[in-house]
Amino acid sequence: MPQMKSSATRQEAAAARLAVEPVSQTPPQPISGARILCEALVREGVDTLFGYPGGAILPIYDELARMREQLHHVLVRHEQGAVHMAEGYSKATGKVGVVLVTSGPGATNAVTGIANAYMDSTPIVVITGQVPRKLIGTDAFQEVDTVGITRPCTKYNYMVRNVTELAPIVHEAFHLARSGRPGPVLIDIPKDVTQEIILFDSPADVCVSGYRPETHANSEDVESAVEKILAAERPVLYVGGGVIHSGAADELLELAQMLGQPVTLTLMALGCFPPGHSLSLGMLGMHGMYAANMAVSEADVLVAIGARFDDRVTGKIDKFAPHAEIVHIDIDPSSVHKNVRAHFPLLGDAKTVLRQMLQALRRKVKPGPERLGAWWKQIREWQKHAPLFFECSTDVIKPQELCAQLYSVTNGEAIIATDVGQHQMWLAQFYGFRGPRQSITSGGLGAMGFGFPAAIGAQIAHPDRQVIAFVGDGGFQMTAQELSTAVQYKTNTKVVIMNNNYLGMVRQWQDLFFKHNYSSVDMEGNPDFVKLAEAYGAKGLRATHPSELRDVLERGLSTPGVVVMDIWVTKEENVYPIIPPGAAAREMILE
Amino acid sequence: MRHTISVLVENRYGELARIVELFSARGYNIESLTVAETLDSSVSRLTVVTSGDDRTIQQIVRQLKRLVRVLEVTDLNGFERVERETVLLNVAISDHAALQQLMPLVSENQVRVVEVMADGVIVEATAEWAQIREIVQKLTALGIRGMARTGTVALAKHMPQTSDGIVRAAETTTS
Numbered sequence: 207m208p209q210m211k212s213s214a215t216r217q218e219a220a221a222a223r224l225a226v227e228p229v230s231q232t233p234p235q236p237i238s239g240a241r242i243l244c245e246a247l248v249r250e251g252v253d254t255l256f257g258y259p260g261g262a263i264l265p266i267y268d269e270l271a272r273m274r275e276q277l278h279h280v281l282v283r284h285e286q287g288a289v290h291m292a293e294g295y296s297k298a299t300g301k302v303g304v305v306l307v308t309s310g311p312g313a314t315n316a317v318t319g320i321a322n323a324y325m326d327s328t329p330i331v332v333i334t335g336q337v338p339r340k341l342i343g344t345d346a347f348q349e350v351d352t353v354g355i356t357r358p359c360t361k362y363n364y365m366v367r368n369v370t371e372l373a374p375i376v377h378e379a380f381h382l383a384r385s386g387r388p389g390p391v392l393i394d395i396p397k398d399v400t401q402e403i404i405l406f407d408s409p410a411d412v413c414v415s416g417y418r419p420e421t422h423a424n425s426e427d428v429e430s431a432v433e434k435i436l437a438a439e440r441p442v443l444y445v446g447g448g449v450i451h452s453g454a455a456d457e458l459l460e461l462a463q464m465l466g467q468p469v470t471l472t473l474m475a476l477g478c479f480p481p482g483h484s485l486s487l488g489m490l491g492m493h494g495m496y497a498a499n500m501a502v503s504e505a506d507v508l509v510a511i512g513a514r515f516d517d518r519v520t521g522k523i524d525k526f527a528p529h530a531e532i533v534h535i536d537i538d539p540s541s542v543h544k545n546v547r548a549h550f551p552l553l554g555d556a557k558t559v560l561r562q563m564l565q566a567l568r569r570k571v572k573p574g575p576e577r578l579g580a581w582w583k584q585i586r587e588w589q590k591h592a593p594l595f596f597e598c599s600t601d602v603i604k605p606q607e608l609c610a611q612l613y614s615v616t617n618g619e620a621i622i623a624t625d626v627g628q629h630q631m632w633l634a635q636f637y638g639f640r641g642p643r644q645s646i647t648s649g650g651l652g653a654m655g656f657g658f659p660a661a662i663g664a665q666i667a668h669p670d671r672q673v674i675a676f677v678g679d680g681g682f683q684m685t686a687q688e689l690s691t692a693v694q695y696k697t698n699t700k701v702v703i704m705n706n707n708y709l710g711m712v713r714q715w716q717d718l719f720f721k722h723n724y725s726s727v728d729m730e731g732n733p734d735f736v737k738l739a740e741a742y743g744a745k746g747l748r749a750t751h752p753s754e755l756r757d758v759l760e761r762g763l764s765t766p767g768v769v770v771m772d773i774w775v776t777k778e779e780n781v782y783p784i785i786p787p788g789a790a791a792r793e794m795i796l797e
Numbered sequence: 798m799r800h801t802i803s804v805l806v807e808n809r810y811g812e813l814a815r816i817v818e819l820f821s822a823r824g825y826n827i828e829s830l831t832v833a834e835t836l837d838s839s840v841s842r843l844t845v846v847t848s849g850d851d852r853t854i855q856q857i858v859r860q861l862k863r864l865v866r867v868l869e870v871t872d873l874n875g876f877e878r879v880e881r882e883t884v885l886l887n888v889a890i891s892d893h894a895a896l897q898q899l900m901p902l903v904s905e906n907q908v909r910v911v912e913v914m915a916d917g918v919i920v921e922a923t924a925e926w927a928q929i930r931e932i933v934q935k936l937t938a939l940g941i942r943g944m945a946r947t948g949t950v951a952l953a954k955h956m957p958q959t960s961d962g963i964v965r966a967a968e969t970t971t972s
Contacts, residue, residue, distance in 0.1 A: 357815055358822050362865045365810070382865060416807060416868040540859040543852070 234407035239369040239400040240269040243333070246376035248276050252304050254295065254666060256280045256288040260308025261348060263335030265400040267306075280666060280695060283687040285312050287659040289319020290685065292330045294623055294663030296323075297646045298673075300453070302383050303330040303663065309337055310348030313394075314355065318653055320390045321359040325650025326474065327451060329388035331379050332356075336365065338398040352394045361389030369402040378412045386419025387538040388451055420537055423552035423559045425566075431509075431533045431550040432566045436573065438507035440581045441467045442530075444490065444519075447474030447649070448512015448537065450642045454557035455479070458511065461560055464567055466575050468585060470498040472513050473634055476645040481618070481638030487585070488594075491519040492785045493631040496592035499783075499791040501585055505530040512536060512556040515545040516650070525790030535559045592783065592796050594635055603752050605629065605704050605775040609636035612676070612702065615759045620644065620672040623660035625681030626652035628710035631781045633676050655684025658701060662692050665699045672763060673698070679705040679732055689742040692768045700763055701770040703735055706777050714780045718795070719787070739770035750774040799828070800854050801873040801880060801951045804843040807866040808834060815864055816843060825849065825857050829882070829948030840868065844950045846926075876953040883923045883947045884933065889940035890917045898939055907932055917942065 237245075243266060247255070255277060259267045270279050282288040285307045292303030307316050313334045323330050337346040353365050362382050364375050372395070379391040435441060443465075449458055455478040462469045462485050469479050470490040479486055490498035502508060508530040513519070520526035523545060534541075534548035535556055542551040552559050596606040609632045612620075618638050623646040624630040630647055639645045646664055648656035661675035675682075682703055692699045713727040736746030745765055749758035755773065762771040783794045806812050813832055820827050828846040835842050847857060854872060861870045873880075886908075890896050899918070902908045907928070912919035922932050926949055933944070 353811060354814070357811070358818055367810070414865060417865045538863065540856070540863045543859075544856060547852075 234405040236403050237406045238265065238269065239372055239395070239402050239404075240265040242369065242372050242404075242406055243376060243395070243400065244269050244273050244277060246373045247304065248273075250302070250377065250380045252277065252302070254278045254280065255304045255306050256282055256291040256295070256663065257306030258282055258285050258288060258308065258312060260310075260312050260335060262309035262337055262397045263306065263312070263333075263395075263400075265397060266333070266335070266395075279306070280691065282659070283690050284685065285315035286318050286655065287662075287685050287688045287691065289316050289323065289330065289332065290653075290656050290659035291663030291666070291688075291691075292332075293319065293323050293326075293328045293656075294646050294660030295667045296328050296330055296663075297660070298621055298643055298664035299667045300643065301329075301667075302380055303328070305330060305332040307332070308335040308348065309352065310350050312348075313350060313352040317355060317359065318651075318655075320356055320392065322648055322651040322653045322656060323390040324359045324361070326648070327388050327447065328390065329383040330390045331376075331383050332360075332390060332392045334392060334394045335400075336394045336396040339367070339396045340398075342396065352392070356392050359390070360392045361387075363392040363394065365394045366396065366399050369399050369404050372399065373406070374412065378414060381412050382414065382417070386417070387541075419555075420539065420553040421555050421558050423535070423554040423562060425562065427550065427552055428559065428562045428566055431552055432563055432570065434531060434550060435465065435467075435507055435509060435533065436567075436570060438467075439578070440501075440504055440506040440529075441465070441509065441578070442487075442501050442505040442507075443467055443469045443509045443511065444472075444502065444513055445469060445475045445478060445511045446472045446513025448535075448556045449475055449478045450512075452512065452537075452555050452557040453642070454512075454560050455642050457557055457560035457564065461564055461567070464564070464572065466578055467509075468501055468582075470494070470502065472516070472519055472649075473630075473647060474649045475513070476634060477639035477642045481640070487589075489634050491516075492521065492787075493635065493781050493783065494519075495589075495594065496783055496794060496796065497585055497588035499785065499794060500588045502527050502530075503791045504584070507531050507533065509533040510535065510548075511560070514538075514541045517545075520545065521785045521793075522788055522790040525792070599776070600752055603749060603755050603773060603775045605632050605706070605779055606636055607752070608702075608704060608755065608773055608775060609633050611755055611759055612674070613637045615756070615763060616672055616674070620674050621646065621661075621664050621668065622674045622676050623647065623657040623664060624676050625654045625657040625678060625684075626711075627654070627678050627681065628706075628714065628779075628781050629676060629678045629681075629704040631711075632704075635781075654678075654681035656681075658682060658699075659685050659688045659691075661701075662688060662697060662699050665692075665697045666695065669698070673700070674763070675699060675701045677701065677703055678710060679703055679707060679729055679735075680709045682735075683732075686738065689739065689744055689768065689770070693743045697768060698766060699768050701739075701768070702759070702762075703770065703772050704775055705732070705735070705772055706775050706779070707732055708777060710779075711781070713778070717778070717780065718784070735770055735772035739768070742768075744768035744770055746770045746772065748772040748774070798850070798854075798874075799846065799848050801878070801949060802845045802847060802854075802858065802861070803871045803873050803951060803953075804845065804861055804867060805835065805869040806841050806843060806864075807868065808839050808841040809866060812841070812864075812866050813843070815866075816845075816861065819860055819864065820845075820847070820857075823856075823860060825853065829946070831948045831950050844948070846949050871953070873951050873953055877955065878951050878953045880925050880949050880951040881923055882926055882929050882949045883921065884929050885911075885945045886920050886922070886933070886936055886941055887943035888917055888920060888936050889942055891940070895939050899936075902932065902935065908936075
């Protein structure tokens with residue numbers, strides 16, 4: 207059906223205008239584009255930028271030097287690191303992360319980070335320098351079509367063609383980045399635009415007429431979904447990262463408790479439901495808990511909340527929740543029915559819709575706990591049949607043991623950023639994140655090299671909290687140069703390397719699905735990570751034997767400054783359970 | 798199934814590219830695409846003809862709606878509508894017999910001769926997609942030396958809601 211998106215336009219524009227503080231009441235002053243940009247950033251509440259200078263963005267850096275008091279710039283060592291840091295900063299705080307890079311290679315180096323933020327719906331604003339307007343299209347030095355390259359991996363992007371558009375575009379970009387389904391927005395600014403001087407006095411006016419994110423779900427739809435959920439005999443609440451974006455952890459807990467229904471989390475949702483809660487089934491999906499995957503397979507009603515039915519969750523799509531009627535709460539209409547047909551789509555912000563559901567529920571007679579008795583009995587049997595386990599060893603550090611020890615030493619309260627791979631999955635399984643915004647991971651894109659810079663960004667946002675990059679020996683080397691950044695800004699970022707001298711997850715797949723034919727997975731050229739840390743002026747520690755593990759973690763985490771802990775673990779350990787790629791949840795391999 | 802989708806989008810730099818890239822990035826097919834300003838020059842109407850099962854079409858509509866500058870997306874297959882496409886054909890007329898073959902098409906108003914050369918004609922036809930296909934088939938026998946098609950444009954007889962483009966245009970014209 208056609209949909210009108212324009213009716214609330216003016217109202218929205220007015221609301222957005224109100225949200226932006228007006229500039230001072232002084233008469234128009236001659237001011238440069240660069241200055242206009244910096245002041246607009248300050249108006250948006252930005253205090254930290256992650257970036258790297260270069261030719262086309264020099265006028266902005268020139269201005270930044272004069273605005274040190276308001277805008278703290280973190281000089282990274284590679285633009286990919288800058289974007290990951292901004293994402294870590296955003297994920298840890300919920301604020302918009304900001305990146306500043308130059309044209310050409312500055313922009314192309316940032317693309318991996320931008321794509322990562324796009325896949326994981328992280329609100330960031332990336333500002334790229336561009337060659338002067340008259341050189342655009344001439345294959346000028348350090349010219350690339352940044353807007354063209356980033357169009358498919360941004361929520362929206364702009365080229366600023368006129369300095370008068372600059373402030374409105376900046377405010378609109380922040381509005382787009384943080385509202386609706388959040389995401390990265392890029393602003394490409396030609397050098398001469400930042401150098402132009404104009405009389406500037408108008409506060410920004412944000413008006414995007416075609417853009418009206420859903421907030422409230424239709425109340426009749428909520429009513430019928432709630433009735434369906436109450437009538438369920440084998441319900442499961444399947445919760446995704448949307449609950450963290452919308453800050454709906456409290457509402458989720460209340461709903462789950464009111465219903466007495468089991469909760470399973472995606473990787474992106476870890477921390478939004480208490481890990482030890484009796485209703486918690488843990489993570490689902492490819493390396494999820496047996497009980498969680500079995501429960502979804504047998505469910506008669508599946509309530510997806512801010513989750514997008516990613517293939518790493520569903521496995522073989524037509525075997526996913528085959529008996530279930532699906533309630534799908536999502537802010538992005540294009541996520542609904544994309545992979546799985548939803549019987550009860552509820553379009554809106556997770557927090558708002560959960561509140562609507564709670565309200566509807568309060569008016570209804572809840573069935574007693576005995577109604578779900580048989581279902582819970584079955585779930586407990588699954589939990590007993592295949593709990594998470596690993597064989598302890600006294601000779602070699604087990605990667606799972608490392609995660610369990612890390613949990614124990616930090617009491618589950620650390621902010622931990624990971625890359626992608628075995629270490630990411632073991633941490634998800636064995637580290638019970640106590641709260642939202644503690645787990646920072648590259649979920650959708652699966653980008654190696656994400657964890658360490660993301661941890662630096664989170665640490666800069668929360669200087670007093672324990673922030674750890676938990677990474678593999680492969681991924682760490684993709685962005686290890688950011689040690690220099692972490693040290694320069696005197697952060698307390700800690701790095702724990704789960705070192706098996708292999709690209710562990712690729713090796714595991716070669717082991718399981720390619721007849722143990724190992725091909726280019728041996729990292730025999732690994733550096734001495736302790737010496738590497740020392741070369742950067744950080745502290746390096748190493749544990750090679752189970753007897754050293756606890757001590758290294760305790761010492762490393764309590765030492766001020768940047769500390770790299772190189773933990774040697776079992777070389778060939780596989781992550782279990784695993785649902786083979788393309789297989790159904792029931793085809794899970796347990797060990 | 799063939800679907801005609803009408804898209805109103807802000808007439809801004811790069812928006813067409815964004816829509817076309819959406820189709821290629823997500824593996825949707827474009828049979829034809831036309832773009833032009835509406836009465837309100839700040840809004841463009843795109844008419845995209847695509848094909849796919851119902852689910853694919855619904856997904857295309859949702860993905861298009863998700864684009865920030867897209868104002869309205871309508872799958873016109875759900876509506877009574879008029880669809881037209883214009884084709885220009887350079888047809889060889891080598892002898893009298895060929896002319897005899899062309900003439901019925903002209904007299905039945907299926908094609909209009911717009912240019913006469915020494916060895917052929919350029920004809921124009923404006924019709925529904927299926928008719929255009931028929932005309933092209935008939936003229937293939939004579940020898941088509943060149944063809945240019947506009948792609949389909951379409952308009953619903955009764956638009957379900959007043960579209961943003963029309964509202965704005967109305968405001969402009971009355972003021």
